[in-house]
Amino acid sequence: MNAVADTTTLLPLDASTVAKPDLPVRILQFGGGRFLRAFADQMVQRANEAGVLHAGIAIVQATDAPDRAASALQAQDGLYHVVLEGVRDDRPVREVTRVECVRAVVRAHGEFDRYRELYLDPDVRVVVSNTTEAGIVWVEDDDLAARPPASFPAKVAALLHDRFRHFDGDPAAGLAFVCCELIEDNATTLRAYVLRHAADAALGEDFAAWVRTACTFHDSLVDRIVPGFPRDEIDAIQAELGFADEDVVKGELYGQWVIGGDPVIRDLLPLDRAGLPVVFLPDVRPFRDTKVRILNGQHSALAPVGLLLGCESVGETVARPEVAAFLDRLLRTEILPTVPGDPAAAEAFAAEIAERFTNPFLHHRLSDIMLNASSKWAARNLPVLLDAWGAGREAPLTTFGLAAILVVLGGGGRYPAGQVIVRDDPDVLAAVRDALAADDLVVGVRRVVDVTGWFPAADDDRAERLARAVAQQVARVLEAGAATALGDLLAVPAVPTDGRVA
Numbered sequence: 047m048n049a050v051a052d053t054t055t056l057l058p059l060d061a062s063t064v065a066k067p068d069l070p071v072r073i074l075q076f077g078g079g080r081f082l083r084a085f086a087d088q089m090v091q092r093a094n095e096a097g098v099l100h101a102g103i104a105i106v107q108a109t110d111a112p113d114r115a116a117s118a119l120q121a122q123d124g125l126y127h128v129v130l131e132g133v134r135d136d137r138p139v140r141e142v143t144r145v146e147c148v149r150a151v152v153r154a155h156g157e158f159d160r161y162r163e164l165y166l167d168p169d170v171r172v173v174v175s176n177t178t179e180a181g182i183v184w185v186e187d188d189d190l191a192a193r194p195p196a197s198f199p200a201k202v203a204a205l206l207h208d209r210f211r212h213f214d215g216d217p218a219a220g221l222a223f224v225c226c227e228l229i230e231d232n233a234t235t236l237r238a239y240v241l242r243h244a245a246d247a248a249l250g251e252d253f254a255a256w257v258r259t260a261c262t263f264h265d266s267l268v269d270r271i272v273p274g275f276p277r278d279e280i281d282a283i284q285a286e287l288g289f290a291d292e293d294v295v296k297g298e299l300y301g302q303w304v305i306g307g308d309p310v311i312r313d314l315l316p317l318d319r320a321g322l323p324v325v326f327l328p329d330v331r332p333f334r335d336t337k338v339r340i341l342n343g344q345h346s347a348l349a350p351v352g353l354l355l356g357c358e359s360v361g362e363t364v365a366r367p368e369v370a371a372f373l374d375r376l377l378r379t380e381i382l383p384t385v386p387g388d389p390a391a392a393e394a395f396a397a398e399i400a401e402r403f404t405n406p407f408l409h410h411r412l413s414d415i416m417l418n419a420s421s422k423w424a425a426r427n428l429p430v431l432l433d434a435w436g437a438g439r440e441a442p443l444t445t446f447g448l449a450a451i452l453v454v455l456g457g458g459g460r461y462p463a464g465q466v467i468v469r470d471d472p473d474v475l476a477a478v479r480d481a482l483a484a485d486d487l488v489v490g491v492r493r494v495v496d497v498t499g500w501f502p503a504a505d506d507d508r509a510e511r512l513a514r515a516v517a518q519q520v521a522r523v524l525e526a527g528a529a530t531a532l533g534d535l536l537a538v539p540a541v542p543t544d545g546r547v548a
């Protein structure tokens with residue numbers, strides 16, 4: 047299928063020949079990964095073009111680690127392209143956006159003075175973040191006086207305190223935080239950690255009151271599959287579209303951003319007024335549970351199973367009839383019965399996801415989804431299992447996904463050549479390798495469950511129940527292979543749930 051270019055802003059990407067618009071920096075963005083660049087930044091660009099916003103973005107690289115994408119973006123003076131592809135009204139569409147609103151790319155570690163200048167800019171009103179599932183964490187004794195502190199919440203506490211003092215506690219200098227991390231209550235958690243850092247470092251009640259009243263924290267839920275371009279396709283797309291851009295990023299046309307909290311954010315970030323797929327709601331939780339369980343939950347289940355069957359991408363995996371049957375049953379008997387709200391709406395969303403997974407324009411690598419698979423399984427699939435247990439049901443397909451993850455992480459399967467897939471918490475990885483080599487698999491898997499901290503120490507029964515279920519499935523995969531183990535699983539008739547039958 048050939049996509050038709052919908053937008054043709056394909057000027058050569060050469061900073062010396064492009065007059066970037068003179069935009070005030072209104073948005074400070076923590077994280078400059080491919081997702082935010084193809085989602086938030088692409089939407090801000092579109093809203094600027096539509097005349098509903100006049101905002102520049104400063105991207106802050108928040109970790110000390112080298113970041114290839116950020117360096118490339120710096121070298122391109124913040125200019126890059128987003129290529130979104132999919133089918134709209136039965137027509138293949140390619141939408142290309144040249145993003146011109148990134149005014150600065152700065153490293154918080156190593157370029158502190160420049161970073162400080164940006165966060166003290168009076169024009170800045172909004173902070174957008176996506177620091178992955180690892181970013182919003184509590185780090186005890188993080189030094190707020192460091193330039194900058196280590197963790198993201200401590201960085202935010204320190205920058206807010208600096209801003210509070212710089213503007214003499216002016217309420218107009220407060221910031222609105224929109225968090226995109228795929229964790230529960232993302233911005234609410236950030237706010238709690240900021241206030242806790244402020245209390246621990248004795249920053250004063252005036253400051254805490256300013257954070258509570260002058261700053262707003264907006265939980266948000268994001269949805270767009272952004273696999274990026276495989277390295278070997280970048281040359282081809284540059285030649286096809288006629289630009290030079292090492293940081294071009296590719297995603298699907300579909301997008302949805304649900305932003306919660308104080309309605310003030312709708313005026314600060316009026317993206318919906320540009321016809322962009324953004325909705326403002328007081329509470330994003332129902333959307334989050336639906337999206338994370340149905341979309342991300344299936345991703346985290348299909349990725350290890352696909353790898354064990356010799357597949358490389360999501361499209362290739364879901365085209366396998368046995369995987370399609372696995373996902374269909376997983377969805378109908380285990381995931382959907384736990385999704386809150388209107389069952390018909392959840393089913394409609396699930397049907398859309400099935401189409402999005404077969405988007406012929408995307409090459410979504412299973413190895414990318416496997417990055418930090420253990421913590422993703424905990425956020426995306428474990429809640430389904432716990433709800434099923436709570437309702438008196440087993441969830442064998444959900445546990446099979448975890449069994450497949452353990453086999454992949456433990457090196458117990460064969461995968462398409464050249465894939466780097468084992469990147470996870472080192473303690474979990476060590477426990478998984480020990481488990482696969484142990485005489486007693488149940489004891490080994492139980493140790494893995496304990497290392498992950500998924501259950502409180504007192505919750506021995508559920509930890510043991512999970513270990514037993516998963517160990518049995520790991521054993522079957524190891525002795526008979528993933529295809530046979532999957533066949534066995536699907537040969538057992540599905541148990542009807544709540545009137546919905548597989």
Ligand SMILES: NC(=O)c1ccc[n+]([C@@H]2O[C@H](COP(=O)([O-])OP(=O)(O)OC[C@H]3O[C@@H](n4cnc5c(N)ncnc54)[C@H](O)[C@@H]3O)[C@@H](O)[C@H]2O)c1
Nearest residue numbers: 077078079080081082108177178179180181228270271272
């Ligand atoms: N790519 C997608 O399809 C997609 C879609 C929706 C949501 N997401 C979420 O977005 C996140 C980023 O995805 P991506 O595809 O942009 O990845 P990426 O690897 O391109 O970017 C990751 C970014 O996070 C930053 N980061 C990593 N650890 C951090 C930490 N501890 N503190 C602060 N910053 C940190 C990195 O510097 C980098 O800017 C993922 O965790 C995912 O949950 C991704």
Ligand SMILES: O=P(O)(O)OC[C@@H](O)[C@@H](O)[C@H](O)[C@H](O)CO
Nearest residue numbers: 268269270271272342345414415
């Ligand atoms: O980005 P990750 O690696 O955390 O997760 C992989 C996918 O499940 C995820 O990126 C989805 O594509 C995305 O959440 C869709 O909105």
